[in-house]
Amino acid sequence: MMTGNLNVGRHYHTASILCDGKVFVTGGYNSGYLESTELYGPVTGSWTMSANMSAKRYRHQASILCDDQVLVTGGCCYIDSAELYDSSTGNWTRIGNINSM
Template sequence: MSIARALHTTTALTDGNILVAGGRSSSSFTNTAELYNSTTGIWTFTGNVRSTRMGYVAVLLQDGKVLIAGGLLIASTYLKTAELYDPITTTWAVTGNMTIERNQPTAHLLMDGKVDIYLEDLY
C-alpha cells in the first residue's frame, strides 16, 4: 500500500482485486482508497471516500459495488452515513443514511440483495 493505515476495511472485489479504504494513517484519519491488483501485485489509488472514517463496515453487493456505512469521523463523532464504491467508474457516491449512528458494526448481505447492519456500539 502507498499509505500505511489501520482501522480500515478490506474488500475482495468480483474481479479478484482488493479494495482498501479509509481508516487511520500514522498521523490522522484518511479518506484515501487503494486497489490491489492481484494479477500484477501493484497498488493504485482509486477515488477517495467522501467522508474520512474508521471503524465502519464494508459489504460487497450483488452488483459488484461496495457499500460502506457507519464508523467514526473524529474522536467522538459517530456516523450514520453510507457510501457506495463503483469499481467500474472508480468513484464513491453518498447513499441513504442509517437511522442511528453505528461504530464498528457488523453487516450481512441478504439473499434478496438487502444489507442488514447490526449495532455494536450505540452513540
C-alpha cells in the same frame, strides 16, 4: 508471492475482495482519519490509489453487493453516513444517512 506496499500505511481500515479478484482497501487511521482508498491488482502485484470517499472513516464497515458495488457505512467517530463505490467506474455516490436507534 510478494506484494508491494500500500501507498498509505493504515490500520482500522477495511479490505474487500471484488469479483475481479482485486482487493479494495478503504479508510483507516494514520496520524488522522483517512478518506483515501486503494486497489490491489493480483496480476500486477501492485497498489494504486482510487477515488476518495466523501467522509474520513475508520472502524467502519464495507460490504460487497451482488452487482460488485461496495457499500461503506458508519465508522468512528459516530459517522451516520453511507456511500456506495461502483467498481466498474471507480466513482463514489453518497446515499444518505443511517437511521439512529
